[in-house]
Amino acid sequence: MVRNTLVLAAAVLTGAALATPAAAQGEQFIPILSYRTGAYAVNGVPYANGVADYYNLVNERDGGINGVKLLVEECETGYATDKGVECYERLKGKGPTGAAFINPLSTGITFALTEKTTTDKIPIITMGYGRADSKNGAVFMWNFPLLGTYWSAADIAIQHVAKELGGADKLKGKKISLLYHDSPYGKEPIPALQALAQKHGFEFTPIPVTHPGVEQKSQWLSIRQNKPDYVLVWGWGVMNGTAVKEAAAVAYPRDKMIGVWWSGAEPDVTPAGDQAVGYKALMLQHGAGKFKVHEEIQKHVHAKGKGLGKDDFGQVLYNRGVVNAMLGVEAIRKAQEKFGKKPLTGEQVRWGLENLNLTEARIKELGFEGVLKPVKISCTDHEGARDGRVQQWDGKAWKVISGWYTANQATTEPLVKDISAKYAAEKKITPRDCSKES
Amino acid sequence: MVLLGQFLEVLVGGLLAGVLYSLVALGFVLIFKASGVFNFAQGAMVLLAGLALVRSLDFLVARGFPLWSSIILALCFAGVIMAITAWLIERFVLGPLVNQDGLTLFMSTIGATFILEGASQMIFGSDVYPLRLFPTDAWFLFEGLFPGGILVNKLDVWGGFIAGILVAGLAVFFQRTKTGRALRAVADDHAAAQSVGIPISWIWFVVWLVAGLVALVAATVWGTKLGVQFSITFLALKALPVLIIGGFTSVPGAIVGGLIVGAGEKIAEVFLGPHIGGGIEYWFAYVLALAVLLVRPQGLFGERIIERI
Numbered sequence: 001m002v003r004n005t006l007v008l009a010a011a012v013l014t015g016a017a018l019a020t021p022a023a024a025q026g027e028q029f030i031p032i033l034s035y036r037t038g039a040y041a042v043n044g045v046p047y048a049n050g051v052a053d054y055y056n057l058v059n060e061r062d063g064g065i066n067g068v069k070l071l072v073e074e075c076e077t078g079y080a081t082d083k084g085v086e087c088y089e090r091l092k093g094k095g096p097t098g099a100a101f102i103n104p105l106s107t108g109i110t111f112a113l114t115e116k117t118t119t120d121k122i123p124i125i126t127m128g129y130g131r132a133d134s135k136n137g138a139v140f141m142w143n144f145p146l147l148g149t150y151w152s153a154a155d156i157a158i159q160h161v162a163k164e165l166g167g168a169d170k171l172k173g174k175k176i177s178l179l180y181h182d183s184p185y186g187k188e189p190i191p192a193l194q195a196l197a198q199k200h201g202f203e204f205t206p207i208p209v210t211h212p213g214v215e216q217k218s219q220w221l222s223i224r225q226n227k228p229d230y231v232l233v234w235g236w237g238v239m240n241g242t243a244v245k246e247a248a249a250v251a252y253p254r255d256k257m258i259g260v261w262w263s264g265a266e267p268d269v270t271p272a273g274d275q276a277v278g279y280k281a282l283m284l285q286h287g288a289g290k291f292k293v294h295e296e297i298q299k300h301v302h303a304k305g306k307g308l309g310k311d312d313f314g315q316v317l318y319n320r321g322v323v324n325a326m327l328g329v330e331a332i333r334k335a336q337e338k339f340g341k342k343p344l345t346g347e348q349v350r351w352g353l354e355n356l357n358l359t360e361a362r363i364k365e366l367g368f369e370g371v372l373k374p375v376k377i378s379c380t381d382h383e384g385a386r387d388g389r390v391q392q393w394d395g396k397a398w399k400v401i402s403g404w405y406t407a408n409q410a411t412t413e414p415l416v417k418d419i420s421a422k423y424a425a426e427k428k429i430t431p432r433d434c435s436k437e438s
Numbered sequence: 439m440v441l442l443g444q445f446l447e448v449l450v451g452g453l454l455a456g457v458l459y460s461l462v463a464l465g466f467v468l469i470f471k472a473s474g475v476f477n478f479a480q481g482a483m484v485l486l487a488g489l490a491l492v493r494s495l496d497f498l499v500a501r502g503f504p505l506w507s508s509i510i511l512a513l514c515f516a517g518v519i520m521a522i523t524a525w526l527i528e529r530f531v532l533g534p535l536v537n538q539d540g541l542t543l544f545m546s547t548i549g550a551t552f553i554l555e556g557a558s559q560m561i562f563g564s565d566v567y568p569l570r571l572f573p574t575d576a577w578f579l580f581e582g583l584f585p586g587g588i589l590v591n592k593l594d595v596w597g598g599f600i601a602g603i604l605v606a607g608l609a610v611f612f613q614r615t616k617t618g619r620a621l622r623a624v625a626d627d628h629a630a631a632q633s634v635g636i637p638i639s640w641i642w643f644v645v646w647l648v649a650g651l652v653a654l655v656a657a658t659v660w661g662t663k664l665g666v667q668f669s670i671t672f673l674a675l676k677a678l679p680v681l682i683i684g685g686f687t688s689v690p691g692a693i694v695g696g697l698i699v700g701a702g703e704k705i706a707e708v709f710l711g712p713h714i715g716g717g718i719e720y721w722f723a724y725v726l727a728l729a730v731l732l733v734r735p736q737g738l739f740g741e742r743i744i745e746r747i
Contacts, residue, residue, distance in 0.1 A: 218719055
């Protein structure tokens with residue numbers, strides 16, 4: 001353990017574990033904003049390991065993307081917005097063509113960078129997080145909240161609650177609380193849940209938890225008194241495990257708790273032991289488990305001693321890191337079809353992202369069969385897919401307990417249009433005419 | 439009756455939560471009382487003690503040691519780690535800074551904080567490590583009187599019990615032992631204490647060791663509550679208003695300050711929070727602290743500072 005930690009720390013400090021550090025002219029530069037220290041490291045480490053291992057796989061197995069090797073540098077943000085912006089400023093111009101894209105892994109950092117990336121012409125990938133209104137590519141040309149926004153997540157959660165209750169009509173008069181991290185991340189689903197409450201007639205109560213979420217007694221005593229039928233958990237890091245423990249302390253049934261996909265990984269439930277049994281969480285399509293791509297990582301990266309993910313290999317957040325890295329790589333590959341097999345600028349990669357179309361066959365070819373459903377990005381739809389499932393912790397592992405849900409755009413789309421239009425007016429952005437984009 | 443029941447539940451829960459803050463605040467008080475140093479590293483010491491305890495406990499249990507002997511051995515191991523830490527801090531941080539002003543010593547503890555946080559995670563790991571030394575379920579009292587009863591968490595009661603023992607032990611230590619009196623002399627004036635033959639390096643080692651052991655006790659309770667993980671260091675921020683209210687030099691003040699902060703912030707969050715958007719408990723504790731500061735700058739139980747000009 002000690003040795004592993006030391007090796008990892010040394011690797012992170014030098015950047016040596018992720019790619020060849022020397023900046024060659026023929027390499028495509030990709031920055032990784034991560035947090036391996038601080039309050040959210042327990043969630044940040046497996047994710048960053050998954051991202052790094054996949055980039056290493058592309059280099060080790062394929063020699064890069066069509067021969068263009070990936071040059072990767074990791075920067076520690078500690079989940080702090082100021083440090084995230086600092087990392088971005090330091091890394092955006094690195095490599096022969098600058099950063100291909102940026103992936104902040106923080107909604108707060110995403111909010112802070114949205115205008116900067118527009119000026120710098122660098123796409124910002126926020127897979128499963130970030131600004132929900134940035135799904136509208138006509139306004140948010142550079143933002144890509146791939147696979148699902150928090151508004152999609154809110155809709156999927158309510159669909160599942162309705163299914164458990166026996167139909168959407170049974171939602172009327174029910175009480176649903178949102179226990180949320182008091183940050184841009186935690187607040188993001190509130191407009192969608194308010195709209196859903198109005199539509200279905202349930203009583204919605206948002207309950208904030210102050211960063212980092214180590215003390216939640218007040219919130220859970222309120223929940224005990226209010227007796228909501230369901231509690232949705234929008235937490236991160238220590239807040240998730242503490243929520244599960246406090247729920248147990250006030251005897252709130254864990255199977256009436258549904259976490260968002262950032263509140264449904266192994267570090268969120270293992271500290272609570274048996275108290276976490278029954279706790280449910282949304283899946284950003286994938287869950288835990290090992291698939292074809294893991295065999296490839298094992299063979300081409302770990303067997304050569306270059307892998308970072310060891311204990312977390314195949315866990316939920318490790319897999320999310322792998323999926324995220326793959327989508328970025330495929331966007332670069334797509335952009336190479338148009339701009340040539342060479343290192344590309346952020347602007348060129350943005351085109352690749354906006355025209356990304358991963359079919360079932362391609363997903364299988366990439367080794368992600370069973371992990372992902374098809375993803376198709378377009379100018380009007382920077383989300384690309386809005387499918388999810390629900391998993392439940394059985395004390396030892398996450399078990400998938402539902403079929404697929406697709407977020408209902410009839411609920412979320414008016415919000416997207418309304419809020420993105422306000423943003424465009426405020427920032428004096430003229431929305432693109434997507435019918436003219438190709 | 440429902441509202442009264444809820445109020446009593448929040449009040450009791452808040453008071454007991456406050457005692458848990460006091461467990462962390464006690465470490466600050468000890469070091470400030472004995473050396474005049476505001477130890478910014480107290481939260482990091484709780485993390486280090488907790489990691490040493492839980493990792494050694496897991497190691498022993500995995501090798502088939504009986505649980506009780508594993509707990510005792512792990513506590514001893516963590517105690518040794520805290521003793522080594524105390525010695526290192528005295529030898530390499532505070533020792534060379536004897537007779538420097540308080541601000542310099544405070545800054546040195548900020549440096550110690552980051553070193554302790556980094557080193558403890560590098561050596562013992564940075565995951566979340568479950569610790570289950572105390573029961574975490576709840577009693578429901580007066581169910582006949584109030585619908586649903588009044589919830590009292592067993593872990594919080596254990597925390598209160600442990601804090602009581604600690605305070606009694608520390609009171610005896612400071613008032614009745616030679617070392618305790620020497621600690622107070624050093625706190626008053628380093629140079630004067632040295633001139634009458636009190637070995638400052640030994641005294642500082644003892645006080646940091648005691649604060650380390652208090653951190654270990656806090657880690658057993660908070661580790662059971664949260665799992666041992668980096669976020670435990672944030673408890674230092676919860677202890678700060680407790681210190682301002684209770685006074686930096688008073689052991690009973692740390693307890694009373696904890697009770698006021700715990701009860702005040704929980705009542706504010708539950709009854710006032712929903713009307714102003716919620717999430718107020720974190721800063722409400724500082725509102726209470728500022729109010730006390732304005733009326734009584736040394737805290738409710740702190741020593742009044744009189745300086746001759």
